Amino acid sequence: MTAPQTQTQPQQQQTRENHVTTGATVWLTGLPSAGKTTIAYELAGRLRAESRRVEVLDGDEIREFLSAGLGFSREDRHTNVQRIGFVAELLARNGVLALVPVIAPFADSREAVRKRHQAGGTAYLEVHVATPVEVCSVRDVKGLYAKQAAGEISGLTGVDDPYEAPESPDLRIESQDQTVQESAAAVHALLSERGLA
Numbered sequence: 115m116t117a118p119q120t121q122t123q124p125q126q127q128q129t130r131e132n133h134v135t136t137g138a139t140v141w142l143t144g145l146p147s148a149g150k151t152t153i154a155y156e157l158a159g160r161l162r163a164e165s166r167r168v169e170v171l172d173g174d175e176i177r178e179f180l181s182a183g184l185g186f187s188r189e190d191r192h193t194n195v196q197r198i199g200f201v202a203e204l205l206a207r208n209g210v211l212a213l214v215p216v217i218a219p220f221a222d223s224r225e226a227v228r229k230r231h232q233a234g235g236t237a238y239l240e241v242h243v244a245t246p247v248e249v250c251s252v253r254d255v256k257g258l259y260a261k262q263a264a265g266e267i268s269g270l271t272g273v274d275d276p277y278e279a280p281e282s283p284d285l286r287i288e289s290q291d292q293t294v295q296e297s298a299a300a301v302h303a304l305l306s307e308r309g310l311a
Contacts, residue, residue: 137167137206138310139199139231140301142215143224143280144243145272146258147250149289149297150215153243156298158213161311169205171198173216186269192223199227206236211310219271221278237310241301242283247272249290 140157142150151172158168176198177184184190195218202212218224224240231238250272251259262270269275280286285304287297305311 136237136310137209137211138237138239138305138308139202139206139212139214139227140239140241140305141202141218141224141227142213142241142243142301143218143283144245145247145250145277146217146270147253147255148243148245149253149287149294150217150243152294153287153289153297153301154213154215156294157301160298160302161211164311166311167210169210169212171202171205171212171214171216173198176201176216186275188220191219192226195220195223196226199230202227203231203234203236203238206231206238207234211305217271217277219275219277221280224280237308239284239304239308239310240280241285241287241304242280243287243289243297244279245289 140154142154144150151170154170154172158170161168177194180197180201181194184194195216198214198216198218202214205212218227228238228240245253254260258267258270259273261267262273271277285300287300289297292300302311
């Protein structure tokens with residue numbers, strides 16, 4: 115009977131390389147103008163510089179191409195989030211880091227996406243970009259808060275439509291207290307801690 119073999123250095127290196135090709139979904143949830151998309155693109159650039167395969171599933175692009183025709187009712191928002199979750203899980207299952215800066219205002223919708231990932235054994239991280247509505251309304255990147263205040267639109271998440279903040283996200287970012295680079299670094303640190311970066 116021979117003694118069990120220990121891994122040689124090349125085998126250990128191969129194991130490490132296989133390890134970091136694991137995909138994952140990082141869902142960045144938060145109010146409009148919280149900084150979700152800005153952080154996602156900053157993180158994507160950093161990960162690409164490390165030769166990682168990354169896709170940013172931008173909520174506006176998804177609405178235009180994958181969820182055209184959906185409105186903003188609770189049911190339509192849920193359908194939109196499930197479609198994005200399906201695409202993210204598909205990418206992540208195939209070794210891509212899918213960064214998803216999408217509001218996803220309802221806890222049950224986000225939980226359904228998490229369960230889809232768990233069922234497939236795919237890594238899923240929820241990051242709450244917890245920028246207060248007062249800060250978001252000043253940033254007002256797309257002019258939504260101004261339009262809502264002027265009565266031009268209604269159903270703005272966190273103002274006159276509900277936003278159910280995550281109770282126990284994998285990471286909470288206070289983007290108003292740090293730079294975009296610091297926020298992206300915090301998500302990167304979480305990925306590294308979980309063996310995903």
